[in-house]
Amino acid sequence: MDDQKPGLKAIVEAAKQAPGRGLPPVHLWNPEHCGEIDIVIRRDGVWMHEGSPIGREALVRLFSTVLRKDPDGYHLVTPVEKLKIAVEDLPFRAVAVRRDGDDLILTTDVGDEVRAGEADAIVVETDPETGEPAPRVHVRRDLWARITRSVFYELVEMAEEVDGRLVVRSGGRAFSLGAVA
The missing domain is CATH 2.30.270.10 (duf1285 protein)
Incomplete structure (x- = not known):
């Protein structure tokens, strides 16, 4: 996760705005769909990135604050990007x-x-x-x-x-x- 792709970097930055100020208003953001990112939330609750578990709890918490469910599935959303992820059961x-x-x-x-x-x-x-x-x-x-x-x-x-x-x-x-x- 250290060599973050541009989309992942934007998600991390948007999510960092949440601590101490409540959750980001992802329901108000309507960015362009930017594609998919290889993040899967497994049935057992483990968040995976490119086939490996995301081991940093703080990063998983950060991502969870910018998670949104739209009619076409789950997305990590920032004011400027929307990336689809996979969820096996519930997030x-x-x-x-x-x-x-x-x-x-x-x-x-x-x-x-x-x-x-x-x-x-x-x-x-x-x-x-x-x-x-x-x-x-x-x-x-x-x-x-x-x-x-x-x-x-x-x-x-x-x-x-x-x-x-x-x-x-x-x-x-x-x-x-x-x-x-």
């Missing part, structure tokens, strides 16, 4: 959960904290063939985090049974985790 993983009063706070693998509620829903879809749950939580705009198995188990432990379903409450909403077996 983030929810790797921790804690209670804050009546609310659930989920933390992603890139350091975002999400207070589950009206704006940031917990959704659990079930694979029709295997019956396996596929839980996710909304992070921002059209970006979601896959809830890891261990965090899902924690949510199940916090759940109450309501009409044959396991339910957790947060942000004034009830979120179904699935039917009681």
Whole structure:
């Protein structure tokens, strides 16, 4: 990653504007599509560049702040460039959960904290063939985090049974985790 291509350099510079000032307004930027960059966010949450893991957590966090999902896929976006990347599942993983009063706070693998509620829903879809749950939580705009198995188990432990379903409450909403077996 040291010999950065021009597009990668611009992405790093745009993302550096985020610390201490919130997230960059990528939803307001409409640059020309500049092609693709060989970055893949694997199903397990590892960010890869040209076939190698991006080992610097700070760089992954930086890239995550300029990530946007458009109708044609995921892109790293700056005010002047838009580069398409590949995402195997969802771009983030929810790797921790804690209670804050009546609310659930989920933390992603890139350091975002999400207070589950009206704006940031917990959704659990079930694979029709295997019956396996596929839980996710909304992070921002059209970006979601896959809830890891261990965090899902924690949510199940916090759940109450309501009409044959396991339910957790947060942000004034009830979120179904699935039917009681």
